[in-house]
Amino acid sequence: MAYETENHETQYCFPAINSSCIKGMRSRYEYNIMFVFFSLLSAWTVFLNLLVIISISHFKKLHTPTNLLILSLAVADMLVGLIVMPIEANRLIETCWFFGDTFCRLFLTMMGLLFSASLSNLVLVAVDRFVAVCHPLLYPQKITTTKTLIIVILCWFCSSVYNIAIVMSLSNKKYACYGECTIMVTSDWTVLNLFLSFLIPCTIIITLYLRIFYVAHQQVKVINSLVKCGKHINEGSVKRKSERKAALTLGIIVTVYLVCWIPFVILSLTEKTGMASTTAYILLWFLYINSGLNPLIYAFFYPWFKMSVKHILTLRIFQPESSMMDIFTDCHS
Numbered sequence: 262m263a264y265e266t267e268n269h270e271t272q273y274c275f276p277a278i279n280s281s282c283i284k285g286m287r288s289r290y291e292y293n294i295m296f297v298f299f300s301l302l303s304a305w306t307v308f309l310n311l312l313v314i315i316s317i318s319h320f321k322k323l324h325t326p327t328n329l330l331i332l333s334l335a336v337a338d339m340l341v342g343l344i345v346m347p348i349e350a351n352r353l354i355e356t357c358w359f360f361g362d363t364f365c366r367l368f369l370t371m372m373g374l375l376f377s378a379s380l381s382n383l384v385l386v387a388v389d390r391f392v393a394v395c396h397p398l399l400y401p402q403k404i405t406t407t408k409t410l411i412i413v414i415l416c417w418f419c420s421s422v423y424n425i426a427i428v429m430s431l432s433n434k435k436y437a438c439y440g441e442c443t444i445m446v447t448s449d450w451t452v453l454n455l456f457l458s459f460l461i462p463c464t465i466i467i468t469l470y471l472r473i474f475y476v477a478h479q480q481v482k483v484i485n486s487l488v489k490c491g492k493h494i495n496e497g498s499v500k501r502k503s504e505r506k507a508a509l510t511l512g513i514i515v516t517v518y519l520v521c522w523i524p525f526v527i528l529s530l531t532e533k534t535g536m537a538s539t540t541a542y543i544l545l546w547f548l549y550i551n552s553g554l555n556p557l558i559y560a561f562f563y564p565w566f567k568m569s570v571k572h573i574l575t576l577r578i579f580q581p582e583s584s585m586m587d588i589f590t591d592c593h594s
Contacts, residue, residue, distance in 0.1 A: 274357035274440030282440035285356030292354060299350035306342025306553035310335040313556050316569035319578050320588050323565065326409040327389050333413045334382035337375050338552035345372050346549055353542060358442040365442035366428050373424035374417075379552065380462045381416040383518065385409075391469040395476045423457070459526050463519070470515055514558050521551040 275281040287295075313335035317328045348368055352358055358365060389409075393400050427450060525544040565588045572578050572586075 278439050280439045282438035295354050303342050303346040309556040310339035322588050326404045326406050329409045330386050337378040338555050341375050341552040357440045370424050370428045374420050377420035384462050384465050387466045387469040394473050521547045
Protein backbone atom coordinates (compact mmCIF):
# COMPACT_ATOMS: atom_id res chain seq x y z
CA MET A 262 0.00 0.00 0.00
CA ALA A 263 1.46 3.39 -1.02
CA TYR A 264 1.21 6.25 1.41
CA GLU A 265 0.60 9.68 -0.15
CA THR A 266 0.46 13.28 1.04
CA GLU A 267 -2.49 15.61 0.66
CA ASN A 268 -1.00 16.69 -2.68
CA HIS A 269 -0.97 13.05 -3.74
CA GLU A 270 2.82 13.06 -3.86
CA THR A 271 4.35 9.73 -2.88
CA GLN A 272 7.00 10.12 -0.16
CA TYR A 273 10.20 8.07 -0.20
CA CYS A 274 12.67 7.19 2.57
CA PHE A 275 15.56 8.40 0.41
CA PRO A 276 14.20 10.69 -2.35
CA ALA A 277 17.60 10.93 -4.08
CA ILE A 278 17.85 7.15 -4.53
CA ASN A 279 15.81 5.47 -7.27
CA SER A 280 15.48 2.19 -5.36
CA SER A 281 14.23 3.88 -2.18
CA CYS A 282 11.35 2.39 -0.20
CA ILE A 283 8.06 4.27 0.03
CA LYS A 284 7.72 6.16 3.32
CA GLY A 285 4.57 5.73 5.35
CA MET A 286 2.88 8.95 6.47
CA ARG A 287 1.57 9.34 10.02
CA SER A 288 -0.46 12.09 11.61
CA ARG A 289 1.15 14.17 14.36
CA TYR A 290 -1.27 12.65 16.90
CA GLU A 291 -0.41 9.08 15.87
CA TYR A 292 3.30 9.90 15.87
CA ASN A 293 3.18 11.36 19.41
CA ILE A 294 1.14 8.48 20.83
CA MET A 295 3.54 5.89 19.44
CA PHE A 296 6.58 7.84 20.61
CA VAL A 297 5.30 8.15 24.18
CA PHE A 298 4.17 4.52 24.35
CA PHE A 299 7.42 3.02 23.11
CA SER A 300 9.51 5.41 25.22
CA LEU A 301 7.66 4.38 28.38
CA LEU A 302 7.89 0.70 27.47
CA SER A 303 11.63 0.96 26.89
CA ALA A 304 12.18 2.91 30.13
CA TRP A 305 10.03 0.42 32.07
CA THR A 306 12.06 -2.53 30.76
CA VAL A 307 15.41 -0.89 31.48
CA PHE A 308 14.37 0.30 34.96
CA LEU A 309 13.02 -3.04 36.19
CA ASN A 310 15.96 -5.05 34.91
CA LEU A 311 18.40 -2.47 36.27
CA LEU A 312 16.86 -2.93 39.72
CA VAL A 313 17.50 -6.67 39.44
CA ILE A 314 21.09 -6.11 38.30
CA ILE A 315 21.88 -3.64 41.10
CA SER A 316 20.24 -5.82 43.74
CA ILE A 317 22.13 -9.00 42.91
CA SER A 318 25.42 -7.21 42.21
CA HIS A 319 25.41 -5.13 45.40
CA PHE A 320 24.27 -7.48 48.15
CA LYS A 321 26.83 -10.21 48.91
CA LYS A 322 24.16 -12.53 50.30
CA LEU A 323 22.56 -12.64 46.85
CA HIS A 324 25.69 -13.96 45.14
CA THR A 325 24.32 -17.45 44.52
CA PRO A 326 24.21 -19.63 41.37
CA THR A 327 20.48 -19.08 40.93
CA ASN A 328 20.75 -15.32 41.28
CA LEU A 329 23.70 -15.29 38.86
CA LEU A 330 21.38 -16.77 36.23
CA ILE A 331 18.72 -14.19 37.04
CA LEU A 332 21.40 -11.50 36.74
CA SER A 333 22.44 -12.75 33.30
CA LEU A 334 18.81 -12.82 32.20
CA ALA A 335 18.30 -9.29 33.49
CA VAL A 336 21.35 -8.04 31.56
CA ALA A 337 19.98 -9.49 28.31
CA ASP A 338 16.51 -8.07 28.95
CA MET A 339 17.87 -4.67 29.95
CA LEU A 340 19.85 -4.44 26.69
CA VAL A 341 16.67 -5.28 24.79
CA GLY A 342 15.00 -2.28 26.40
CA LEU A 343 18.08 -0.06 26.04
CA ILE A 344 19.12 -0.89 22.46
CA VAL A 345 16.61 -3.01 20.58
CA MET A 346 13.37 -1.33 21.62
CA PRO A 347 14.41 2.28 20.75
CA ILE A 348 15.79 1.29 17.34
CA GLU A 349 12.78 -0.89 16.51
CA ALA A 350 10.44 1.86 17.68
CA ASN A 351 12.18 4.37 15.43
CA ARG A 352 11.86 2.04 12.46
CA LEU A 353 8.19 1.43 13.21
CA ILE A 354 7.32 5.10 13.73
CA GLU A 355 9.31 6.45 10.79
CA THR A 356 8.41 3.41 8.59
CA CYS A 357 11.96 3.57 7.20
CA TRP A 358 15.41 2.29 8.11
CA PHE A 359 17.80 5.26 7.99
CA PHE A 360 20.93 3.61 9.42
CA GLY A 361 22.32 1.76 6.39
CA ASP A 362 22.98 -1.90 5.56
CA THR A 363 26.03 -2.32 7.79
CA PHE A 364 24.26 -1.12 10.93
CA CYS A 365 21.26 -3.21 9.89
CA ARG A 366 23.37 -6.36 10.03
CA LEU A 367 24.87 -5.29 13.35
CA PHE A 368 21.41 -4.61 14.74
CA LEU A 369 20.10 -8.00 13.59
CA THR A 370 23.12 -9.65 15.20
CA MET A 371 22.54 -7.83 18.48
CA MET A 372 18.82 -8.57 18.47
CA GLY A 373 19.40 -12.25 17.78
CA LEU A 374 22.15 -12.42 20.40
CA LEU A 375 19.95 -10.94 23.13
CA PHE A 376 17.01 -13.20 22.29
CA SER A 377 19.25 -16.28 22.24
CA ALA A 378 20.94 -15.31 25.50
CA SER A 379 17.60 -14.66 27.15
CA LEU A 380 16.22 -18.03 26.06
CA SER A 381 19.41 -19.79 27.14
CA ASN A 382 19.11 -18.24 30.58
CA LEU A 383 15.50 -19.37 30.85
CA VAL A 384 16.67 -22.91 30.20
CA LEU A 385 19.50 -22.61 32.74
CA VAL A 386 17.07 -21.32 35.37
CA ALA A 387 14.85 -24.34 34.72
CA VAL A 388 17.82 -26.71 35.08
CA ASP A 389 18.91 -24.96 38.27
CA ARG A 390 15.45 -25.23 39.82
CA PHE A 391 15.15 -28.87 38.70
CA VAL A 392 18.35 -29.86 40.51
CA ALA A 393 17.41 -27.79 43.57
CA VAL A 394 13.93 -29.32 43.92
CA CYS A 395 14.48 -32.86 42.64
CA HIS A 396 18.03 -33.45 43.89
CA PRO A 397 18.47 -31.10 46.86
CA LEU A 398 21.31 -33.11 48.44
CA LEU A 399 23.39 -32.97 45.25
CA TYR A 400 22.70 -29.31 44.53
CA PRO A 401 25.63 -27.81 46.54
CA GLN A 402 28.11 -30.12 44.75
CA LYS A 403 26.60 -30.00 41.25
CA ILE A 404 25.66 -26.31 41.09
CA THR A 405 28.33 -23.84 42.21
CA THR A 406 28.81 -20.16 41.48
CA THR A 407 32.01 -20.80 39.52
CA LYS A 408 30.43 -23.49 37.34
CA THR A 409 27.39 -21.32 36.76
CA LEU A 410 29.53 -18.35 35.74
CA ILE A 411 31.43 -20.48 33.22
CA ILE A 412 28.20 -21.84 31.74
CA VAL A 413 26.69 -18.36 31.46
CA ILE A 414 29.78 -17.08 29.63
CA LEU A 415 29.66 -20.07 27.27
CA CYS A 416 25.98 -19.43 26.55
CA TRP A 417 26.67 -15.80 25.63
CA PHE A 418 29.63 -16.83 23.48
CA CYS A 419 27.70 -19.55 21.63
CA SER A 420 24.77 -17.20 21.10
CA SER A 421 27.14 -14.63 19.60
CA VAL A 422 28.76 -17.11 17.23
CA TYR A 423 25.40 -18.53 16.16
CA ASN A 424 23.83 -15.17 15.37
CA ILE A 425 26.93 -13.81 13.65
CA ALA A 426 26.86 -16.90 11.41
CA ILE A 427 23.23 -16.23 10.49
CA VAL A 428 23.79 -12.56 9.68
CA MET A 429 27.00 -13.26 7.75
CA SER A 430 25.13 -15.73 5.58
CA LEU A 431 22.67 -12.93 4.78
CA SER A 432 25.34 -10.30 4.09
CA ASN A 433 24.86 -10.51 0.33
CA LYS A 434 21.08 -10.61 0.46
CA LYS A 435 19.51 -7.81 -1.59
CA TYR A 436 16.47 -6.17 -0.06
CA ALA A 437 13.39 -5.24 -2.08
CA CYS A 438 14.15 -1.52 -1.70
CA TYR A 439 16.63 0.81 0.00
CA GLY A 440 15.40 1.90 3.41
CA GLU A 441 14.35 -1.35 5.03
CA CYS A 442 15.99 -3.82 7.39
CA THR A 443 14.06 -7.05 7.26
CA ILE A 444 14.82 -10.56 8.49
CA MET A 445 15.13 -12.68 5.36
CA VAL A 446 16.48 -16.21 5.90
CA THR A 447 16.71 -19.34 3.83
CA SER A 448 14.51 -22.35 4.54
CA ASP A 449 17.52 -24.21 5.99
CA TRP A 450 18.21 -21.44 8.51
CA THR A 451 14.49 -21.22 9.31
CA VAL A 452 14.29 -24.90 10.24
CA LEU A 453 17.57 -24.81 12.18
CA ASN A 454 16.54 -21.66 14.02
CA LEU A 455 13.15 -23.19 14.83
CA PHE A 456 14.79 -26.10 16.62
CA LEU A 457 17.60 -24.19 18.33
CA SER A 458 15.66 -21.07 19.30
CA PHE A 459 12.28 -22.52 20.19
CA LEU A 460 11.51 -26.24 20.05
CA ILE A 461 14.54 -27.48 21.98
CA PRO A 462 14.45 -24.76 24.72
CA CYS A 463 10.67 -25.08 25.00
CA THR A 464 10.84 -28.86 25.30
CA ILE A 465 13.56 -28.70 27.95
CA ILE A 466 11.75 -26.08 30.00
CA ILE A 467 8.37 -27.82 29.93
CA THR A 468 9.89 -31.25 30.66
CA LEU A 469 11.87 -29.98 33.64
CA TYR A 470 8.96 -27.99 35.04
CA LEU A 471 6.59 -30.94 34.74
CA ARG A 472 9.09 -33.02 36.68
CA ILE A 473 9.34 -30.28 39.29
CA PHE A 474 5.55 -30.16 39.61
CA TYR A 475 5.45 -33.91 40.11
CA VAL A 476 8.17 -33.93 42.77
CA ALA A 477 6.59 -30.93 44.53
CA HIS A 478 3.24 -32.72 44.54
CA GLN A 479 4.81 -35.80 46.08
CA GLN A 480 6.48 -33.67 48.73
CA VAL A 481 3.18 -32.01 49.60
CA LYS A 482 1.54 -35.44 49.98
CA VAL A 483 4.27 -36.48 52.42
CA ILE A 484 3.91 -33.23 54.38
CA ASN A 485 0.12 -33.66 54.53
CA SER A 486 0.52 -37.16 55.91
CA LEU A 487 2.80 -35.83 58.64
CA VAL A 488 0.33 -33.07 59.46
CA LYS A 489 -2.47 -35.60 59.86
CA CYS A 490 -0.31 -37.44 62.36
CA GLY A 491 0.20 -34.23 64.31
CA LYS A 492 3.87 -33.88 63.43
CA HIS A 493 5.55 -30.63 62.39
CA ILE A 494 2.26 -28.83 61.86
CA ASN A 495 3.71 -25.34 61.60
CA GLU A 496 6.60 -26.42 59.41
CA GLY A 497 4.26 -28.36 57.16
CA SER A 498 1.96 -25.39 56.77
CA VAL A 499 4.85 -23.16 55.74
CA LYS A 500 6.13 -25.72 53.25
CA ARG A 501 2.71 -26.19 51.65
CA LYS A 502 2.41 -22.45 51.17
CA SER A 503 5.89 -22.35 49.66
CA GLU A 504 5.08 -25.18 47.25
CA ARG A 505 1.89 -23.48 46.06
CA LYS A 506 3.81 -20.25 45.51
CA ALA A 507 6.53 -22.09 43.57
CA ALA A 508 3.92 -23.86 41.44
CA LEU A 509 2.24 -20.54 40.65
CA THR A 510 5.55 -18.91 39.72
CA LEU A 511 6.53 -21.78 37.44
CA GLY A 512 3.12 -21.74 35.79
CA ILE A 513 3.43 -18.04 35.03
CA ILE A 514 6.95 -18.50 33.67
CA VAL A 515 5.91 -21.23 31.22
CA THR A 516 2.69 -19.47 30.20
CA VAL A 517 4.33 -16.11 29.48
CA TYR A 518 7.16 -17.80 27.59
CA LEU A 519 4.77 -19.70 25.34
CA VAL A 520 2.32 -16.85 24.85
CA CYS A 521 5.08 -14.51 23.72
CA TRP A 522 6.91 -16.91 21.43
CA ILE A 523 4.41 -19.33 19.81
CA PRO A 524 2.52 -16.75 17.65
CA PHE A 525 5.74 -15.24 16.27
CA VAL A 526 7.24 -18.66 15.52
CA ILE A 527 4.10 -19.79 13.70
CA LEU A 528 4.07 -16.63 11.59
CA SER A 529 7.78 -16.93 10.81
CA LEU A 530 7.16 -20.41 9.43
CA THR A 531 4.22 -19.32 7.26
CA GLU A 532 5.75 -16.09 5.92
CA LYS A 533 7.43 -16.53 2.54
CA THR A 534 9.17 -13.14 2.49
CA GLY A 535 10.80 -10.80 4.99
CA MET A 536 9.10 -10.31 8.33
CA ALA A 537 7.85 -6.79 7.68
CA SER A 538 4.07 -7.06 7.92
CA THR A 539 1.98 -5.32 10.57
CA THR A 540 1.15 -8.65 12.19
CA ALA A 541 4.83 -9.57 12.33
CA TYR A 542 5.67 -6.27 14.02
CA ILE A 543 2.95 -6.75 16.63
CA LEU A 544 4.09 -10.29 17.45
CA LEU A 545 7.71 -9.18 17.50
CA TRP A 546 6.87 -6.56 20.12
CA PHE A 547 5.32 -9.28 22.26
CA LEU A 548 8.84 -10.74 22.45
CA TYR A 549 10.22 -7.36 23.50
CA ILE A 550 7.50 -6.96 26.13
CA ASN A 551 8.52 -10.34 27.53
CA SER A 552 11.85 -8.75 28.47
CA GLY A 553 9.93 -6.31 30.65
CA LEU A 554 7.86 -9.06 32.23
CA ASN A 555 10.77 -11.33 33.15
CA PRO A 556 11.85 -9.18 36.12
CA LEU A 557 8.31 -9.34 37.49
CA ILE A 558 8.20 -13.11 37.16
CA TYR A 559 11.68 -13.98 38.38
CA ALA A 560 12.30 -11.21 40.87
CA PHE A 561 9.12 -9.66 42.24
CA PHE A 562 8.02 -13.06 43.56
CA TYR A 563 11.06 -13.10 45.85
CA PRO A 564 10.75 -11.17 49.15
CA TRP A 565 14.46 -10.35 49.11
CA PHE A 566 14.02 -8.44 45.87
CA LYS A 567 11.27 -6.27 47.28
CA MET A 568 13.49 -5.48 50.25
CA SER A 569 16.52 -4.72 48.09
CA VAL A 570 14.43 -2.38 45.91
CA LYS A 571 13.50 -0.41 49.02
CA HIS A 572 17.18 -0.05 49.88
CA ILE A 573 17.99 1.06 46.33
CA LEU A 574 15.19 3.59 45.97
CA THR A 575 15.89 5.07 49.40
CA LEU A 576 19.62 5.22 48.58
CA ARG A 577 20.47 3.10 51.62
CA ILE A 578 22.82 1.05 49.45
CA PHE A 579 25.28 3.95 49.69
CA GLN A 580 25.61 3.47 53.42
CA PRO A 581 28.84 1.89 54.72
CA GLU A 582 28.84 -1.92 54.72
CA SER A 583 25.40 -2.00 53.10
CA SER A 584 26.58 -4.71 50.73
CA MET A 585 27.14 -7.05 53.68
CA MET A 586 23.57 -6.66 54.91
CA ASP A 587 21.64 -9.90 55.42
CA ILE A 588 18.78 -9.11 53.07
CA PHE A 589 17.00 -12.35 53.95
CA THR A 590 16.86 -11.50 57.66
CA ASP A 591 15.37 -8.09 56.83
CA CYS A 592 12.67 -9.79 54.79
CA HIS A 593 11.40 -11.63 57.86
CA SER A 594 11.93 -8.85 60.38
